[in-house]
Amino acid sequence: MKKKKENSTSIFPDLETYIRILKETNPLRESILYSVIQALNLPDGSRGLDAGCGIGLQTLLLAKEVEPHGHITGLDITPEFIQYGNKIVMERGLSNQITFREGDAANLPFEDNTFDWVWSSDCVGYPVTDNPIQLIKELKRVVKPGGTLAILAWSSQQLLPGYPLLEARLNAVSSGYSRLIKGKKPEQHFLRALGWFADAGFQEFSAKTFVSDFQAPLNNDIVVGLGSLFQMLWGEPLPELAKKDWAEFERLCLPESPDFILNEPNYYAFFTYSMFFGKAA
Numbered sequence: 001m002k003k004k005k006e007n008s009t010s011i012f013p014d015l016e017t018y019i020r021i022l023k024e025t026n027p028l029r030e031s032i033l034y035s036v037i038q039a040l041n042l043p044d045g046s047r048g049l050d051a052g053c054g055i056g057l058q059t060l061l062l063a064k065e066v067e068p069h070g071h072i073t074g075l076d077i078t079p080e081f082i083q084y085g086n087k088i089v090m091e092r093g094l095s096n097q098i099t100f101r102e103g104d105a106a107n108l109p110f111e112d113n114t115f116d117w118v119w120s121s122d123c124v125g126y127p128v129t130d131n132p133i134q135l136i137k138e139l140k141r142v143v144k145p146g147g148t149l150a151i152l153a154w155s156s157q158q159l160l161p162g163y164p165l166l167e168a169r170l171n172a173v174s175s176g177y178s179r180l181i182k183g184k185k186p187e188q189h190f191l192r193a194l195g196w197f198a199d200a201g202f203q204e205f206s207a208k209t210f211v212s213d214f215q216a217p218l219n220n221d222i223v224v225g226l227g228s229l230f231q232m233l234w235g236e237p238l239p240e241l242a243k244k245d246w247a248e249f250e251r252l253c254l255p256e257s258p259d260f261i262l263n264e265p266n267y268y269a270f271f272t273y274s275m276f277f278g279k280a281a
Helices: 015-040 057-066 079-092 132-141 164-173 175-181 190-199 220-234 243-253
Strands: 047-051 071-076 098-102 115-121 143-158 204-215 268-279
Touching (some): 015 057, 015 079, 015 143, 015 204, 057 098, 071 079, 079 098, 143 190, 164 220, 190 204, 190 268, 220 243
Parallel strands (some): 115 143
Antiparallel strands (some): 143 268, 204 268
């Protein structure tokens, strides 16, 4: 039986919307992802795999880290993402440094020990597989001995300063979260990934969390990105959310509202990405 494709686009009504949101929120992530990549100390000239690469925005950052002689392969199960990534590579003249390929991270189309390192962001622990340990084993399979496997994902945020209880209630019933964690067992949650690495046979592994923060005055790219993030996380009302909480969300998080929180002169917010990484034996 053919395996059902599942990916983060299931959160959004169509691919065009998802790609737009990826592009609009990218300025929020670039600095924190750059810090994560630097922490890995990827060897110059190395060959890496970006598993679950989406439209290739992080693939570009990875390629910059190992330039000029390194090479990155971006893999994603969604053909439209691969087409978009190829377009970006052609426009930027990076075809010698980046190759995109359609494929499933749970069944990689590569031989054992192909890559110096493997990176997977916002993929493992999301609705890609119900068996994260097996996925970690499959990613490990294509890493050369002594190479690194790193997985990371968005792990927390505080975006509505002054309204912690509202934000907690939005998170508890949010469409953006519930579709990712509904039906998951506790051991399948991303922050349990140290156990996945242990069960996948890693002898040397660790975890680290990175913070990205924003304070007023915000430039336009950050305002647009945070506005899109509000919609991505909480933009669809669910029956469990009280009407007064939805009204408060609209008052604070819609750009057309006179009380739009990003216009607050003392606005401050942050989010975190957590990385789990290990050395292949």
